[in-house]
Amino acid sequence: MPGGRTIAIVGGGASGTLTAIGLLRTGGPEVRVVLIEVSGHPGYGVAYSTPDERHLLNVRAGNMSGFPDQPGDLLDWAAQVGRPLDPADFLPRKEYALYLRDRLFAAADDRLETVAARVTDIEPADGGGYLLSTADGPTVFADAVVLAYGNQAPGVLRVDGQSLPDAPWHVTDPWKLGWIETLPAGATVVLAGTGLTAIDTAITVLERDPSFRVVMVSRHGVLPKVHSDEQPVGWVTAVPEGPLTAAQLRRLVCGQIEQAAAVGVNWRDVVDGLRAATPSIWSRLDDDEKRAFINLDSRDWEIRRHRMAPEIAARLASYRDSGRLVVAGDGIRALTNDGDFALVEAGGQVVTASAVVNCTGPQTDITASGDTLLAALTKRGLLAPDPLRLGVSCLPTGEVLGADGQVVTGFFTVGPPRKGVLYETTAIPEIRVQAAEVARALVGGVRQA
Numbered sequence: 001m002p003g004g005r006t007i008a009i010v011g012g013g014a015s016g017t018l019t020a021i022g023l024l025r026t027g028g029p030e031v032r033v034v035l036i037e038v039s040g041h042p043g044y045g046v047a048y049s050t051p052d053e054r055h056l057l058n059v060r061a062g063n064m065s066g067f068p069d070q071p072g073d074l075l076d077w078a079a080q081v082g083r084p085l086d087p088a089d090f091l092p093r094k095e096y097a098l099y100l101r102d103r104l105f106a107a108a109d110d111r112l113e114t115v116a117a118r119v120t121d122i123e124p125a126d127g128g129g130y131l132l133s134t135a136d137g138p139t140v141f142a143d144a145v146v147l148a149y150g151n152q153a154p155g156v157l158r159v160d161g162q163s164l165p166d167a168p169w170h171v172t173d174p175w176k177l178g179w180i181e182t183l184p185a186g187a188t189v190v191l192a193g194t195g196l197t198a199i200d201t202a203i204t205v206l207e208r209d210p211s212f213r214v215v216m217v218s219r220h221g222v223l224p225k226v227h228s229d230e231q232p233v234g235w236v237t238a239v240p241e242g243p244l245t246a247a248q249l250r251r252l253v254c255g256q257i258e259q260a261a262a263v264g265v266n267w268r269d270v271v272d273g274l275r276a277a278t279p280s281i282w283s284r285l286d287d288d289e290k291r292a293f294i295n296l297d298s299r300d301w302e303i304r305r306h307r308m309a310p311e312i313a314a315r316l317a318s319y320r321d322s323g324r325l326v327v328a329g330d331g332i333r334a335l336t337n338d339g340d341f342a343l344v345e346a347g348g349q350v351v352t353a354s355a356v357v358n359c360t361g362p363q364t365d366i367t368a369s370g371d372t373l374l375a376a377l378t379k380r381g382l383l384a385p386d387p388l389r390l391g392v393s394c395l396p397t398g399e400v401l402g403a404d405g406q407v408v409t410g411f412f413t414v415g416p417p418r419k420g421v422l423y424e425t426t427a428i429p430e431i432r433v434q435a436a437e438v439a440r441a442l443v444g445g446v447r448q449a
Contacts, residue, residue, distance in 0.1 A: 004030045007442050008132055008142035010119045010373070012037025013045020015415030015431050016148035017100045018066050022439025024107040031443060033112050034140055036132070040116030043100035045150050046175055053092045054207060055200045056309045059427060060227070062087025064096065066103060068433050074099055090227075090309035115140065121376040129410070135372075144410035144442050147383075147392070147400070151362035151416050151426070152369045157192055159335045164356065169342045171357040174201045179355060186211045188351050190344050193359030194218040194327060199308060199316065201359055206319055214325050215353075217346040221329025224303045225268075226313040233265050235273040244284045246292035271304050278424035279396065287387050294388070306427075364419065365389040382408055386420025396421055398438050412438050
């Protein structure tokens with residue numbers, strides 16, 4: 001590539017870090033990588049920046065290598081740093097950040113530049129390429145851009161159609177843990193959500209002070225299922241060819257689980273066996289059927305697909321047995337602002353909450369996220385939401401589609417923003433493949449096939 005080629009990566013979490021490593025490993029001396037991460041600490045991101053070592057990965061270590069062609073790489077790293085790790089272990093999230101950071105540093109040379117700044121706008125440059133504007137930082141030129149911003153913050157929490165007020169007890173970001181330090185003795189904390197984020201938050205709160213109590217509440221009041229200690233069995237589901245409906249998919253999965261049970265195979269093996277086929281299955285549902293799946297089946301699927309470690313499940317069970325943790329359905333029925341506290345009706349009781357924490361999961365609609373960069377790109381027409389507003393409009397290969405539906409040259413995305421087109425795109429086993437493929441495409445300077 002005469003004159004060299006600069007590739008900017010926006011976001012330094014797992015998606016961005018793995019893409020940077022792929023570019024550095026496969027690119028020649030003419031490839032320059034600018035990794036822009038607001039925290040200045042590549043490898044961490046939202047998922048792995050927690051300081052609490054009790055927050056564990058929800059995938060076993062044996063399947064958490066960052067590289068599809070090196071399935072044992074995480075285990076190799078653990079041995080190198082003197083931290084014995086069994087393939088069946090669930091590594092603390094904070095340690096996985098160290099793994100990503102170390103692998104980036106190992107691949108880095110003078111072709112890598114890291115910039116600690118927030119990207120606020122990207123505009124086409126005269127003569128090709130892009131200019132990336134940052135808040136209180138440099139303007140970066142790049143021939144190509146990879147959007148790797150990961151999961152957005154949760155959407156606005158509403159009760160009875162009304163947004164929660166800006167009050168001392170209202171916590172909009174559960175991962176900024178400073179609010180826990182302000183809790184009074186005997187505090188009750190209400191967590192809006194019962195997914196993995198809520199579970200991590202509950203653990204941190206309840207371990208901080210034995211007088212603290214937590215009420216987790218969601219529409220269904222259902223926690224993620226638990227990983228089994230049984231040896232996994234390979235189970236392959238024959239998926240019919242051609243278009244599918246949500247109802248057909250539901251019957252298929254339920255039927256496979258019944259067949260597996262009849263021969264002593266765990267339902268978890270059926271779910272795991274469908275993982276690789278999920279993008280193909282998703283592509284054969286039309287938009288109406290995708291919406292039907294989201295409305296009727298997605299929660300049942302998600303709690304089985306994204307399971308929690310047995311150690312975490314045991315910890316939650318002990319909290320519930322002691323009465324310190326309550327898990328309730330039917331959502332928050334009513335809420336009254338009482339100054340430093342909130343009176344919250346949930347689970348058939350009214351509690352005085354010292355904190356109400358938004359653990360509802362990431363906002364996926366880019367037009368409602370409040371992110372400055374996404375708003376700017378949408379306004380320019382360089383970015384558009386997918387029809388279901390689960391992420392950005394793009395090809396399965398990650399090439400971004402603009403507001404006109406055409407490929408935006410030199411613009412890619414990796415990870416969660418691809419959810420609308422792939423559905424299965426938020427975990428490391430999928431992200432590592434995407435990162436490697438985008439790196440190869442950009443190094444080759446051609447569109448992916």
